Amino acid sequence: MAKHILTERNIRHARPGEKRRLADGENLYLYTPASGTFSWQLRYRFDGKPQTYTIGKWPTISLAEARELADSARKRVARREHLTEAKRNARHQRTADRANTFQKISADWVKREARAQDWTSAYRSEVEASIRNHLGDLGRQAVAELRAPQLASILKKVDERAPHMLEKVRRRLNGILDYAVEHA
Numbered sequence: 001m002a003k004h005i006l007t008e009r010n011i012r013h014a015r016p017g018e019k020r021r022l023a024d025g026e027n028l029y030l031y032t033p034a035s036g037t038f039s040w041q042l043r044y045r046f047d048g049k050p051q052t053y054t055i056g057k058w059p060t061i062s063l064a065e066a067r068e069l070a071d072s073a074r075k076r077v078a079r080r081e082h083l084t085e086a087k088r089n090a091r092h093q094r095t096a097d098r099a100n101t102f103q104k105i106s107a108d109w110v111k112r113e114a115r116a117q118d119w120t121s122a123y124r125s126e127v128e129a130s131i132r133n134h135l136g137d138l139g140r141q142a143v144a145e146l147r148a149p150q151l152a153s154i155l156k157k158v159d160e161r162a163p164h165m166l167e168k169v170r171r172r173l174n175g176i177l178d179y180a181v182e183h184a
Contacts, residue, residue, distance in 0.1 A: 006030065008063055014038070028070045030058060040066040044077050053083040100180065102138035102146065106131050109179040127172065134158050134169045135176075143180045 003025040014022060017034030024030065027043040031054075040055035055061060055069045073083055110131070114124045137154060138146065151173065159166045 004067070006063060011038075011058065011063060024063070024067070026070065026074070028066060030066075040069070042070045042073050042083075044074070044083070046077070046082050051082070051084055053087070097142040097144045100143050102135070102141050102143055102176070105143050105180045105183075106135070106176045108183065109176045112179065113175065130165070130169065131172060131176075134162075134165065135173060143177070146177075 006022060006024040010022065011030060014030065014032050016032055016036040016038075019032060021029040021031055021041070029041045029043065031039050031041050038058040040058060040061055042053045042055060044051050044053065053073055055066055055073065058066070061069065076083060076086075110124065110128055113119065113127075119127070135154065155166065155170060155173070158169050
């Protein structure tokens with residue numbers, strides 16, 4: 001099969017919906033729907049069934065980049081990776097990671113611990129305030145993105161500002177992170 005048939009000029013002059021797919025060779029296509037949002041697609045077979053993997057939108061991804069990404073994708077298919085399934089799983093993981101912020105996980109941890117340890121409402125408020133005051137910088141960050149150096153830096157600040165609170169904050173942070181591992 002011919003390779004690298006398309007040119008930048010062909011692409012710029014393509015009309016939406018006129019020809020649904022412009023072939024570049026080796027099963028790489030520029031999909032040109034009537035909506036006018038052009039996208040790069042790689043057609044491949046997985047377990048004998050035809051599949052279509054969308055690489056990305058043109059002009060965000062140039063012809064040269066689309067060819068490189070298609071070559072990379074072909075290698076993944078050769079290693080028996082189902083591209084569309086892997087892309088779907090990665091999207092679900094990103095969504096879950098965004099939903100599992102430190103703020104949400106810590107609130108869930110406080111709720112569980114308060115119930116399990118039978119905390120008074122005053123003590124629960126104290127713990128929530130401690131988390132807000134000492135670990136508040138982590139609030140909107142995804143738990144999956146937290147790294148040891150960042151946490152060490154926060155604990156160092158706690159030690160400098162309120163050394164008497166360091167051990168409590170460390171235990172709470174460890175409890176929250178353990179909870180995240182088990183439930184997030």
